[in-house]
Structure formats: C-alpha cells, structure tokens
Amino acid sequence: MSTIETPNSITITRPDDWHLHLRDGAALASVLPHTARQFARAIVMPNLKPPVTTTVAAAAYRERILAALPEGMSFEPLMTLYLTNNTDPDEIRRAMDSGFIHAVKLYPAGATTNSDAGVTDLRNCYKVLEVMQEVGMPLLVHGEVTDHDIDLFDREAVFIERVMRPLRRDLPALSIVFEHITTKDAAQYVAEAEGPIAATITAHHLLYNRNEIFRGGIRPHYYCLPVLKREEHRLALVTAATSGDERFFLGTDSAPHAIGAKESSCGCAGCYTALHAMELYTQAFADAGALDKLEAFASFNGPAFYGLPRNEGTVTLTRESWTLPATVPMGDNALVPLNAGERIDWKML
Ligand SMILES: NC(=O)N[C@@H](CC(=O)O)C(=O)O
Numbered sequence: 476m477s478t479i480e481t482p483n484s485i486t487i488t489r490p491d492d493w494h495l496h497l498r499d500g501a502a503l504a505s506v507l508p509h510t511a512r513q514f515a516r517a518i519v520m521p522n523l524k525p526p527v528t529t530t531v532a533a534a535a536y537r538e539r540i541l542a543a544l545p546e547g548m549s550f551e552p553l554m555t556l557y558l559t560n561n562t563d564p565d566e567i568r569r570a571m572d573s574g575f576i577h578a579v580k581l582y583p584a585g586a587t588t589n590s591d592a593g594v595t596d597l598r599n600c601y602k603v604l605e606v607m608q609e610v611g612m613p614l615l616v617h618g619e620v621t622d623h624d625i626d627l628f629d630r631e632a633v634f635i636e637r638v639m640r641p642l643r644r645d646l647p648a649l650s651i652v653f654e655h656i657t658t659k660d661a662a663q664y665v666a667e668a669e670g671p672i673a674a675t676i677t678a679h680h681l682l683y684n685r686n687e688i689f690r691g692g693i694r695p696h697y698y699c700l701p702v703l704k705r706e707e708h709r710l711a712l713v714t715a716a717t718s719g720d721e722r723f724f725l726g727t728d729s730a731p732h733a734i735g736a737k738e739s740s741c742g743c744a745g746c747y748t749a750l751h752a753m754e755l756y757t758q759a760f761a762d763a764g765a766l767d768k769l770e771a772f773a774s775f776n777g778p779a780f781y782g783l784p785r786n787e788g789t790v791t792l793t794r795e796s797w798t799l800p801a802t803v804p805m806g807d808n809a810l811v812p813l814n815a816g817e818r819i820d821w822k823m824l
C-alpha cells in the first residue's frame with residue numbers, strides 16, 4: 476500500500492466510514508449514493524424509528540440498503556444493533572453468528588436523535604455485555620451523560636468518569652469504540668487506556684470549534700451531538716487523529732435531517748457530511764501538515780480494530796476549489812449539507 480503524496484494531490488487506499496446514519500425509505504435512497512461514492516464500507520447506525528434491535532431487523536435493513544444502492548456502485552453496509560434495557564443475551568450470539576452485524580450501539584436514553592429507546596442504566600445490560608465480551612462483539616458508545624444538572628458541554632467528560640471507567644474496570648476485555656469524540660478528555664482517555672478501546676472522530680469536530688454554531692447568527696447546520704467544543708478540544712482531536720495512533724479512526728457521523736427539522740425553533744442534532752467527507756478530512760489533515768497520516772486514519776486503523784481486511788483500490792484527492800450545493804434532495808424533501816453554498820479546497824475525483 477503506497478501513499479503517493481504531493482502538496483496538491485493525495486492518493487490513499489479506499490477509505491471506510493466507521494460511524495454513519497443512513498436512515499430508511501426515500502431518505503436512504505437519496506443519501507446512500509453520497510456515501511458509496513466516498514467509502515467502500517460503513518458502520519451503519521441502528522437509531523431508526525423503531526430502532527434496529529434484533530438480527531432479523533438488521534438483516535431486513537441491510538437488504539433495504541443494498542436494494543437502494545444504484546447500479547454499478549459497490550458498498551458494504553456493516554450492520555449494528557441498538558442496545559436496550561431489554562436486549563436478550565442470546566440476541567448477541569445470533570448477531571455474532573450472522574456475520575453481517577459488527578457491533579452493538581449504546582445510546583444513553585435521551586442523549587441524542589432517536590435515543591428514547593436507549594439504556595437508562597447500564598447495569599440493566601451487564602449480562603448482555605458479558606456475552607459481548609465473551610464472543611468479541613464490540614460496543615459502540617455515544618458517550619454523554621444525560622442528567623439535567625450536567626452542563627451540556629461537560630457531558631462527555633463526565634461520561635468518562637461515571638460510565639466509561641466503571642464499565643471498563645468491570646469488563647476489561649470488552650472491545651469499545653468511543654464514538655465521535657469531541658474533547659481533549661476523551662482523546663487523552665482513549666490514548667492512555669489499557670486494553671481494546673478506540674475512538675472515531677468526525678470531520679466537523681476536526682475543523683470547527685463551537686464558535687461556528689454562532690458565527691454571525693445561529694447556524695443550525697453546525698449543531699450536532701456531542702456539540703462542538705472549545706478550540707483547545709478541537710486541537711486535541713487534530714493531534715489525536717494525526718498522531719498515527721491506530722486507536723483513532725474516521726467516522727463521519729453524517730446525520731441527514733430534512734431542512735425543516737433543522738431550521739426550527741427546536742432543531743434536530745446532526746451534520747450532513749456524506750457528500751464531501753473525504754474532502755473535509757483532507758482539509759483538516761492538510762491544515763495540520765499531516766497528509767501522510769490520512770491513509771492510516773481513513774483506511775487502515777478501522778479495519779484493524781474490527782478485524783476486517785483493508786479495501787482494494789484507491790481514491791485521489793486533489794487541491795481544487797468547488798462549491799457545495801445549497802441543498803440536496805432527501806426523498807421528496809431536501810437537506811442542507813454542512814458548508815452549503817461555501818467553497819471547499821479539496822475534491823475527490
Ligand atoms: N450526531 C448527531 O447529532 N445526531 C445523530 C445521532 C448521534 O450520532 O448522536 C442523528 O442520528 O441524527
């Protein structure tokens with residue numbers, strides 16, 4: 476696997492997205508080609524309504540994804556199950572045996588979009604987590620506490636102390652991905668922890684701090700959860716992503732919401748980056764003078780953690796300015812991508 480790198484062009488092994496929302500139905504059909512153009516595979520989040528809680532439901536969802544894939548495009552959905560207070564330990568064995576389910580997702584109840592069916596107390600799930608540890612099924616974590624007395628910007632740091640440390644003390648061999656980390660606390664925790672732990676990092680958390688949500692007015696398309704943090708946290712994430720540490724890998728958390736659900740008096744959380752994810756990551760790595768570290772982050776570290784082969788083939792990004800559309804179709808509605816109407820400096824061929 477060779478990396479051909481010049482300041483104006485980079486060719487890397489075809490990357491994967493280790494954290495993605497594809498939704499369902501007409502929305503799925505609209506957004507899937509964007510991801511399939513950029514990535515060979517993606518870990519598909521199970522927070523549908525109702526959530527994907529069984530192997531049977533995940534199999535049906537996987538078929539709907541494959542049926543929505545345009546002719547001539549190749550893409551492999553890596554399915555996940557949504558953990559609830561009532562998940563049956565036997566469901567984990569069925570999921571493992573399926574071969575197409577690669578992880579189980581923990582949403583603390585009320586933490587984010589479609590998390591109402593999530594876990595209210597992780598102690599309800601210990602039998603399930605023990606089976607996951609035994610069979611080698613990774614746990615993916617939306618790492619925020621939801622208690623109302625915790626400041627929104629502290630939710631991830633508090634999660635480390637209250638949930639992550641006790642969980643990993645009790646189940647030290649359970650593989651865990653700390654999803655979409657947003658703080659220096661989480662980056663440091665993952666870098667220093669013992670045992671099988673990794674983290675995904677989004678492009679928007681590498682490029683923006685929380686000022687972006689308020690630049691010249693309130694900008695709902697920059698609102699996601701966990702919310703953008705202070706500059707010192709962004710810098711820590713850039714350091715982690717570009718460090719070469721194989722525990723950190725790419726997960727866009729691209730999260731499509733119809734325009735009206737975002738531009739609202741109570742707008743949904745989620746940034747849509749599936750259209751231009753690799754361009755954004757390349758920008759972040761170029762800004763850090765670390766283009767030589769992009770391939771490991773985007774194409775090697777994720778498969779190594781999940782025990783999957785690296786992809787065949789390559790993609791090339793060149794330094795070429797283009798303008799993001801103002802909107803893109805989403806079923807018979809539309810969504811506003813991150814950076815809508817703005818110029819960006821890299822282009823995937
Ligand atoms: N990241 C988000 O802000 N939103 C995600 C849910 C999630 O990943 O927490 C969504 O499904 O819309």
Ligand SMILES: [Zn+2]
Nearest residue numbers: 587617700701
């Ligand atoms: Zn999340």
Ligand SMILES: [Zn+2]
Nearest residue numbers: 494496520728
């Ligand atoms: Zn997500």
